[in-house]
Amino acid sequence: MAKIVILGAGISGHTAAQYLRKWLNKKHEVVVVTPNAYYQWIPSNIWVGVGRMTSEQIKFKLGPKYKKWGIDYKQAKAVSIHPEGNKEFEKGFVTIEYTGQDKVGESEKVDYDFLINATGPKLNFAGTDGLGPGKNTVSVCTYTHADEAWEKLQESFKEMEKGKVQRFLIGVGHPMATCQGAAFEYILNVAYEIKKRKLEEFADITWISNEWELGDFGMAGAYIRRGGYITSTKVFTESFFVERGIKWIKRAGVKKVEPGKVIYENLDGEINEKEFDFAMLIPGFSGPGMKAFDKNDEDIT
Ligand SMILES: Cc1cc2nc3c(=O)[nH]c(=O)nc-3n(C[C@H](O)[C@H](O)[C@H](O)COP(=O)(O)OP(=O)(O)OC[C@H]3O[C@@H](n4cnc5c(N)ncnc54)[C@H](O)[C@@H]3O)c2cc1C
Numbered sequence: 001m002a003k004i005v006i007l008g009a010g011i012s013g014h015t016a017a018q019y020l021r022k023w024l025n026k027k028h029e030v031v032v033v034t035p036n037a038y039y040q041w042i043p044s045n046i047w048v049g050v051g052r053m054t055s056e057q058i059k060f061k062l063g064p065k066y067k068k069w070g071i072d073y074k075q076a077k078a079v080s081i082h083p084e085g086n087k088e089f090e091k092g093f094v095t096i097e098y099t100g101q102d103k104v105g106e107s108e109k110v111d112y113d114f115l116i117n118a119t120g121p122k123l124n125f126a127g128t129d130g131l132g133p134g135k136n137t138v139s140v141c142t143y144t145h146a147d148e149a150w151e152k153l154q155e156s157f158k159e160m161e162k163g164k165v166q167r168f169l170i171g172v173g174h175p176m177a178t179c180q181g182a183a184f185e186y187i188l189n190v191a192y193e194i195k196k197r198k199l200e201e202f203a204d205i206t207w208i209s210n211e212w213e214l215g216d217f218g219m220a221g222a223y224i225r226r227g228g229y230i231t232s233t234k235v236f237t238e239s240f241f242v243e244r245g246i247k248w249i250k251r252a253g254v255k256k257v258e259p260g261k262v263i264y265e266n267l268d269g270e271i272n273e274k275e276f277d278f279a280m281l282i283p284g285f286s287g288p289g290m291k292a293f294d295k296n297d298e299d300i301t
Contacts, residue, residue, distance in 0.1 A: 001027045002028045002113040002114060003028070003029040003031065003112050003113050004024075004029065004030050004031065004113065004114045004115075004116065005031045005032075005114070005115050005116070006030070006031065006032045006115075007033050007034070007115070007117050007118060008033075008118035008119040008120055009032050009036060009039055009062055010039075011041075012118035013034065013116065013118030013119075014032075016116050016118060017030055017032045021069050021070060021071050030071045031071070031074065031110065032072070033074045033094065033110065034073075034076075034077075035075065035077040035100075036062070037061060037063065037100055038062065039062050039065075040058055040059040041059070043182075044058040045058070045140040045142065045143055045145070045146040045182075046146075046182060046186045046189055048146035049138075049140040049146040049149035049150050050186075050189045050190060050193050051150045051153070051154070052189070055144070062075075074098070074101070074108070075098060075099055076097055076098040076099055076101075076103075077097055077099055078094045078290055079094075079290060079291065080094065080095045081094050081117070081291075082294075082295075083292065084295040085111075085295055086293070086297055087295075088109075091111045092112055093109050093111040093112065094109070094110050094112070094115065095108070095110075119288040119290070121287075122287060122289060123139070123142075124284045124285060125139075125283045127174050127286070128174045128255070128256065128257065128283065130258055131173045131174070131254070131281060133145050135257065136259050137257055137279040137280065138279070138280050139283065141182070141283070153193070153278060156277055156278045157194075157199065159202075159277070160194075160203065161197075163202065165203070166203060166277045166278060167204045167206070167276045167278070168203065168205045168276065168277070168278045168279075169208055169262065169274060169278070169280075170186055170187040170190060170207060170279070170281070171183050171187070171207050171208035171249075172208070172209055172281060172282045173257065173281030173284075174210070174254060174284035175255075175265070177210060177283060177285070178284075178285065179282045180209060180211060180217050180218055182282055183280070183281070184207075184217070184237075187205065187207055187246060188240070188244070190280075191203075191205055191245075191246060195244075200245065204247075205245065205247065206246070206247045206248065206249060207241065207246055207247070207249070208249045208254065208262070208264065208274065208281070209251075209252065210251065210252060210254075211250060211251070212250065213250065214241065214250060215236055215237035216233070221233045224236055249274065251266050257281070260275055261273055261274070261276070262274050262276065262281070
């Protein structure tokens with residue numbers, strides 16, 4: 001009998017758990033450790049952030065599903081990994097700290113034969129001064145963030161309905177932020193919602209990105225074959241923006257966000273500012289911050 005422990009229930013961890021449970025004989029144990037009570041389909045947050053979907057439509061409770069499937073679910077976060085075990089445990093184990101299931105704050109050691117670390121990116125809002133929910137910008141990285149983005153967006157729509165121009169700034173909020181696609185989809189969704197409401201004359205929409213060219217999308221661009229034509233993603237994206245009246249700032253690393261203003265540095269080292277009424281900026285990503293120890297409990301992180 002083997003015990004497989006999976007850390008994280010995002011698309012990676014949840015899919016791994018589901019398939020392992022389906023493929024493995026019942027004598028093997030599948031355990032999921034994740035701090036969240038809900039699974040969320042993250043890509044649909046770009047719809048939640050413009051009110052086209054509700055957060056209820058893109059999430060479901062993990063507990064009942066895992067119970068039905070025979071997966072041991074621990075609503076907890078992993079704090080440390082001990083791949084060689086220690087004096088107390090012969091096998092590898094993880095130390096976890098509960099975030100739910102009426103055990104908030106309680107610690108437990110969970111041993112394993114196989115460990116899948118699917119903890120995804122940490123949303124590193126702290127990497128940019130003043131960035132993120134509760135500070136000066138919104139985000140669509142989680143459903144709670146996307147709910148807040150939609151609330152703020154509606155406030156801007158109300159101002160525009162009164163005839164006041166609103167400045168929208170959408171893109172990435174750190175020189176090393178990589179998740180361009182989510183911001184690109186979101187800016188097009190926002191532009192669409194503005195057009196649908198016939199409020200375009202009151203909208204000043206700007207894209208801000210650390211990438212060299214528009215359409216690089218983390219892979220130095222691509223070519224699209226469509227209707228017999230081959231177009232670079234640079235031309236494709238620029239045309240998309242021009243058609244929608246979206247301006248752009250590229251090669252810009254956002255350093256700091258103040259109320260209504262971002263401060264960014266370009267590749268020539270110039271510091272510039274851009275003012276906004278509504279800003280959705282994706283943060284940089286980092287790791288989840290777990291520690292690792294060897295069998296003598298020495299820190300090997
Ligand atoms: C708005 C948006 C749109 C996107 N659209 C697309 C798209 O169209 N196509 C595409 O391919 N990608 C898209 N992405 C990227 C995609 O969502 C991510 O690459 C994907 O969600 C990563 O999956 P994951 O399971 O590795 O991590 P996550 O989905 O982040 O899941 C990580 C899990 O680990 C848990 N966890 C964190 N810390 C711990 C810990 N210490 N212990 C235990 N568990 C922990 C978390 O709670 C979570 O359950 C989009 C991203 C965003 C933000």
